[in-house]
Amino acid sequence: MTGALVTRLLFEETRAVGVEYLHEGMLHQVRVNSEVILSAGAFDSPKLLMLSGIGDAKHLQAMGICVVVDLPGVGQNLQDYILVTVVQQTTQDVHPAITSNGVEAGLFLHSEGNLEAAPDFQFFFGPILFAPPGYAHSDSGFTGAVSNGTKKS
Numbered sequence: 001m002t003g004a005l006v007t008r009l010l011f012e013e014t015r016a017v018g019v020e021y022l023h024e025g026m027l028h029q030v031r032v033n034s035e036v037i038l039s040a041g042a043f044d045s046p047k048l049l050m051l052s053g054i055g056d057a058k059h060l061q062a063m064g065i066c067v068v069v070d071l072p073g074v075g076q077n078l079q080d081y082i083l084v085t086v087v088q089q090t091t092q093d094v095h096p097a098i099t100s101n102g103v104e105a106g107l108f109l110h111s112e113g114n115l116e117a118a119p120d121f122q123f124f125f126g127p128i129l130f131a132p133p134g135y136a137h138s139d140s141g142f143t144g145a146v147s148n149g150t151k152k153s
């Protein structure tokens with residue numbers, strides 16, 4: 001359903017059995033036969049869990065939300081994902097082929113050289129101007145970038 005805002009998940013004890021949502025100013029509830037998949041993005045997924053009573057019990061109670069599961073970690077592990085780019089304009093057209101995804105070279109590295117753990121740095125390079133509006137003065141150029149990944153402890 002489009003134009004619907006999910007306001008919380010519905011539970012029978014600790015089992016999710018449906019969702020409550022706002023549509024055209026009216027609050028509705030829908031129940032499911034099988035499972036509820038919560039996929040509302042990095043901010044709204046933990047927010048919906050907390051609005052539904054899954055989170056730090058003390059915090060939920062202070063907000064007047066009935067606690068379903070006391071799970072203090074919910075919403076507490078949002079991490080900055082820093083991306084640093086070096087963007088170079090070109091005087092010649094370097095537009096990538098239409099079959100290119102724009103990122104033509106990539107590298108994953110672990111900052112401590114640990115091959116057992118997942119990489120925590122990502123590099124990419126491509127014939128695109130990956131710059132915010134206002135910085136790009138022409139539409140042709142290339143970009144090298146590095147970003148940190150999530151460090152798993």
Ligand SMILES: Cc1cc2nc3c(=O)[nH]c(=O)nc-3n(C[C@H](O)[C@H](O)[C@H](O)COP(=O)(O)OP(=O)(O)OC[C@H]3O[C@@H](n4cnc5c(N)ncnc54)[C@H](O)[C@@H]3O)c2cc1C
Pocket residue numbers: 004005006007039040041042044048
């Ligand atoms: C700038 C940028 C670049 C990225 N580049 C890459 C990349 O190159 N490769 C890669 O793998 N990943 C990339 N990602 C990450 C990737 O986009 C996300 O990990 C992925 O989209 C997450 O999917 P999702 O379905 O969980 O959430 P989302 O794609 O965020 O979708 C959540 C949806 O839920 C809706 N929603 C939220 N709350 C409610 C509510 N209460 N009721 C109803 N609907 C709601 C939102 O409107 C949205 O449509 C990038 C992200 C960003 C921001």
